[in-house]
Amino acid sequence: MKFKRRKLEIVPPFVSMADIVFNLVLFFLILAKMQDESQIQWEPAQAAGARPVAKAKVSVTVDKDNKVYLNAKQVGLMNLTDLVAKELGDSPPGERTVLLKIHKDTLAATFEDLIAKVSEAGGEMVHVVEEERQ
Amino acid sequence: MAAGPTGGSGGAHAAWVMNLLTDLAFNLLIFFVVCASSAQEQKGKPQQVPSTQSETKQTDTKPQTVEVAMTRTTVSLNGSEVTIPELRTKVAALLANKPKPEDKIVEVKSAKDTPYSVWIRVTGAIEEAGGVVTIQVDVEKDVIVK
Numbered sequence: 331m332k333f334k335r336r337k338l339e340i341v342p343p344f345v346s347m348a349d350i351v352f353n354l355v356l357f358f359l360i361l362a363k364m365q366d367e368s369q370i371q372w373e374p375a376q377a378a379g380a381r382p383v384a385k386a387k388v389s390v391t392v393d394k395d396n397k398v399y400l401n402a403k404q405v406g407l408m409n410l411t412d413l414v415a416k417e418l419g420d421s422p423p424g425e426r427t428v429l430l431k432i433h434k435d436t437l438a439a440t441f442e443d444l445i446a447k448v449s450e451a452g453g454e455m456v457h458v459v460e461e462e463r464q
Numbered sequence: 465m466a467a468g469p470t471g472g473s474g475g476a477h478a479a480w481v482m483n484l485l486t487d488l489a490f491n492l493l494i495f496f497v498v499c500a501s502s503a504q505e506q507k508g509k510p511q512q513v514p515s516t517q518s519e520t521k522q523t524d525t526k527p528q529t530v531e532v533a534m535t536r537t538t539v540s541l542n543g544s545e546v547t548i549p550e551l552r553t554k555v556a557a558l559l560a561n562k563p564k565p566e567d568k569i570v571e572v573k574s575a576k577d578t579p580y581s582v583w584i585r586v587t588g589a590i591e592e593a594g595g596v597v598t599i600q601v602d603v604e605k606d607v608i609v610k
Contacts, residue, residue: 346484352491359498375581377588380507429508434581438574441583442599449513456508457584 370399375434377459386427386456388417390448394433396440407443414451428453509588513597530558530595534586535575548589555593570595 372393390410391399398405400413418426428448432441448455532551533540540546541554559568570590574583587597 343484349484349488349491352488352495356491356495356498359495375584377509377584379588379592380509383506383508383510385506429506432580434579436580437576438578438580438583439576441580442574445513446599454510455513456510458506458508459584461507462585 370402370431371395372431372433373435374431374458374460376462377457378462380459380461383427383429383456383458386429387421387425388414388427388453389429389431390414390444391431392433392436392440392444394435396436398440398444407440407447410444411447411451414448414453418451418453423454426452426454427456429456429458431458509584511587511591511597513599530555530570531573532570532586532590533573533575534578534582536577536579536582539582539586548585551586552589552593555590555595559594565596568594568596569598571600572597573600 370391370393372391389401391402393399398407398410400410401417405413414428418428428451430445430448432444445455531542532555533543538545539548539551541551546554555570559570562568572583572587572590590597
């Protein structure tokens with residue numbers, strides 16, 4: 331008695347391909363997000379008149395432990411001017427925005443020097459704050 | 465890679481494809497949620513602080529500048545203690561007759577223990593009153609002792 335063999339056609343799972351692609355995209359998106367400043371602990375100060383700001387090339391953060399970060403990398407205050415100037419390069423006025431994310435309890439001994447150094451580097455400063463709640 | 469069933473009952477095949485499409489839709493949803501969360505806007509206040517070099521040029525012919533001093537708990541305008549709303553009004557009054565930007569300079573002196581939260585509110589009030597904030601920073605100089 332002869333039995334006919336069923337031909338098993340192997341077809342790539344096209345629907346699963348899209349699934350895999352989206353999983354990969356999500357993986358890289360989340361990986362990129364983890365390399366940002368989310369691990370730096372700081373709380374913004376409150377001020378009136380805060381407006382939405384576009385993302386800038388340069389951001390300087392001072393966390394609750396008084397550590398200074400330039401684009402999420404810890405740096406020293408002494409060479410901040412040169413580093414900011416290097417990041418800004420030859421950008422024309424209007425494209426030299428530097429976001430200042432200073433923890434609300436940082437003392438003047440730290441942030442005044444920082445502001446002076448960013449100003450010396452030619453940065454156009456934008457203080458990242460929370461809208462003041464009344 | 466798993467082989468897709470090409471034969472078998474149509475219902476089982478359709479159910480299998482529907483499962484994959486549901487999975488795909490869920491992934492799309494997560495993708496857009498992650499994109500939206502990373503695109504959150506930040507709010508900020510632009511501030512222009514004249515550079516120290518331009519400030520030294522102005523001290524040669526020094527106009528009468530307004531001085532605001534602040535400590536951890538107090539704010540004073542030209543030596544008189546004020547509240548922040550009063551500061552805004554008084555600075556606006558002092559700068560009212562000064563049309564030139566160089567005449568609107570307000571020197572801000574902060575005690576070393578002044579917190580940033582106080583500083584940003586005071587400088588915000590000064591800028592709302594039309595003043596241009598300059599920071600007085602202690603400069604270290606090397607003195608050669610013979």
